Amino acid sequence: MKIRTLTAVAAMLIAPGFAMSDPDDDTLVVNGEIEMVTKTEAPDHMSDTYVDTIMSGWHFRSDETQSLQMDDFDNSGMVFVDIGRDQWNTAEGGEGKSCASCHGTPEESMEGVRATYPKWDAEAEEVQTLAMQVNDCRESRMEAEPYGYTSGEMANIEALIAVQSRGMPVNVAIDGPVSETWERGKELYYTRTGQLELSCANCHEDNYGNMIRADHLSQGQINGFPVYRLKNAKLNTVHARFKGCVRDTRAETYKPGSPEFVALELYVASRGNGLSVEGPSVRN
Amino acid sequence: MEFTRRETLAVGAAAAMVVTIPMPAMASKADALIEEFTGGADVADGGVDLDAPEIAENGNTVPIEVGAEGAEAIMVLAAGNPEPPVATFRFGPLAGAHRAKTRIRLAGTQDVIAVAKMADGSYAKAAKTVKVTIGGCGG
Amino acid sequence: MAQGVRPRVKVPRKAEAGEIITIKTLISHKMESGQRKDSDGNVIPRSIIHRFTCDFNGQNVVDFKMEPAISTNPYFEFEATVPESGEFKFTWHDDDGSVYETAKKIEVA
Numbered sequence: 001m002k003i004r005t006l007t008a009v010a011a012m013l014i015a016p017g018f019a020m021s022d023p024d025d026d027t028l029v030v031n032g033e034i035e036m037v038t039k040t041e042a043p044d045h046m047s048d049t050y051v052d053t054i055m056s057g058w059h060f061r062s063d064e065t066q067s068l069q070m071d072d073f074d075n076s077g078m079v080f081v082d083i084g085r086d087q088w089n090t091a092e093g094g095e096g097k098s099c100a101s102c103h104g105t106p107e108e109s110m111e112g113v114r115a116t117y118p119k120w121d122a123e124a125e126e127v128q129t130l131a132m133q134v135n136d137c138r139e140s141r142m143e144a145e146p147y148g149y150t151s152g153e154m155a156n157i158e159a160l161i162a163v164q165s166r167g168m169p170v171n172v173a174i175d176g177p178v179s180e181t182w183e184r185g186k187e188l189y190y191t192r193t194g195q196l197e198l199s200c201a202n203c204h205e206d207n208y209g210n211m212i213r214a215d216h217l218s219q220g221q222i223n224g225f226p227v228y229r230l231k232n233a234k235l236n237t238v239h240a241r242f243k244g245c246v247r248d249t250r251a252e253t254y255k256p257g258s259p260e261f262v263a264l265e266l267y268v269a270s271r272g273n274g275l276s277v278e279g280p281s282v283r284n
Numbered sequence: 285m286e287f288t289r290r291e292t293l294a295v296g297a298a299a300a301m302v303v304t305i306p307m308p309a310m311a312s313k314a315d316a317l318i319e320e321f322t323g324g325a326d327v328a329d330g331g332v333d334l335d336a337p338e339i340a341e342n343g344n345t346v347p348i349e350v351g352a353e354g355a356e357a358i359m360v361l362a363a364g365n366p367e368p369p370v371a372t373f374r375f376g377p378l379a380g381a382h383r384a385k386t387r388i389r390l391a392g393t394q395d396v397i398a399v400a401k402m403a404d405g406s407y408a409k410a411a412k413t414v415k416v417t418i419g420g421c422g423g
Numbered sequence: 424m425a426q427g428v429r430p431r432v433k434v435p436r437k438a439e440a441g442e443i444i445t446i447k448t449l450i451s452h453k454m455e456s457g458q459r460k461d462s463d464g465n466v467i468p469r470s471i472i473h474r475f476t477c478d479f480n481g482q483n484v485v486d487f488k489m490e491p492a493i494s495t496n497p498y499f500e501f502e503a504t505v506p507e508s509g510e511f512k513f514t515w516h517d518d519d520g521s522v523y524e525t526a527k528k529i530e531v532a
Binding site: 314345346363365366367368369370371373375376377378379380381383384385386387388390398401418 | 444445457458478480482483484485486487488489490491492493494495497498499500501502503504505506
């Protein structure tokens with residue numbers, strides 16, 4: 001049974017004539033100003049893998065798709081940053097506050113924030129993702145309804161916050177109070193699941209650069225999230241993408257916001273330490 | 285019934301001819317729309333720039349560019365879509381160039397056709413085949 | 424009026440008289456094509472933006488007829504001649520009767 005599955009997977013991965021399509025060597029500069037680091041040395045914690053260069057998903061896309069991210073008026077994800085800004089400035093909930101009431105403008109208060117999430121929250125005594133922090137503020141400080149974890153509204157706010165860190169290196173902590181969560185995330189990354197018995201690593205570490213049917217497999221980095229996908233013409237969040245990937249291995253998927261996905265997000269983010277925050281990025 | 289070799293060859297040749305005679309070209313939806321746009325006038329090949337990717341990374345959002353110097357209007361069709369019309373670009377007196385870029389939906393691999401109506405009343409067209417792929421695990 | 428529809432337009436702030444500038448426009452809109460079916464198998468009716476126009480100081484720059492094959496969040500890039508200082512007006516016409524508008528000023532030195 002196992003051998004047949006592996007053969008099926010192998011057959012899917014080795015498309016004739018396309019076996020090895022190397023990611024390209026282009027450089028990403030947004031608006032002629034923001035120089036993105038899209039390739040860099042793999043972080044130390046990956047020294048036990050054979051990956052020595054980490055690369056942004058941008059490199060695995062066609063020239064046409066790549067160019068869509070190079071100007072903020074070509075990047076369709078940016079209109080959702082504008083909508084996110086409206087949300088930021090709108091007072092909601094029992095306290096009659098908006099994000100702006102406490103945080104001023106996103107430019108003032110959110111610089112560098114995206115780059116360090118997920119991170120340890122001392123008060124809640126757990127690792128928190130950006131989405132969890134946003135909802136925490138909404139519920140406890142605004143007395144407003146939380147956003148759906150992978151909803152459009154959450155994606156808009158995440159994009160608005162990500163923009164304030166664009167060009168800055170992803171830098172999530174993996175030691176100290178987060179280390180237990182990080183280890184759990186790492187374990188999840190390397191565990192095979194589902195009818196197809198695939199782990200994240202099988203595709204994104206063992207086969208990045210190869211074609212999976214007509215798609216160019218990336219390293220599965222999340223430095224570009226939330227991502228505007230041409231496929232559904234909207235912003236997509238990390239947990240929505242995780243859910244899709246797990247479902248594609250034909251496994252019972254974890255829920256967005258679940259401790260498993262939070263741990264996985266922390267680990268996957270750390271595999272990108274050093275790459276620039278690109279959100280909102282454009283992918284296929 | 286027994287066939288002589290001559291008869292067999294004749295029957296075979298006839299069968300082959302029936303198979304290879306091209307069917308009268310079914311007037312496709314796209315052809316009908318071009319007829320309507322041009323009013324039946326002749327359409328020259330060339331003089332219209334049509335830029336589209338050879339392989340579309342995703343059929344839902346395919347960037348294209350059309351242009352024709354001196355064009356009053358350019359109609360774009362996706363010949364293989366359930367409904368071929370894509371857009372008709374009309375250029376007014378303050379248009380800086382008779383070209384435009386947009387993003388379109390293509391249901392599958394097909395020809396994208398651009399038909400331009402020139403200011404002098406003549407028509408020209410260009411077509412490009414775009415391969416539309418399905419990638420990944422479907423996620 | 425469809426939900427969450429927001430225009431986003433790029434026009435340079437300044438130009439020389441007679442210069443040809445590039446304009447980029449985007450509007451967030453689902454562009455429901457009329458080809459999709461819901462989970463019960465019923466066709467989801469078409470609901471798109473069917474026309475986009477750009478005028479400058481009352482003169483037309485471009486007038487685009489849009490069909491369902493234009494992608495969600497319709498994007499257009501085109502060029503305009505700028506004879507003098509003034510204002511670009513952009514309109515998007517929705518099947519449901521709404522008209523979305525935005526304007527951008529430009530200064531000619």
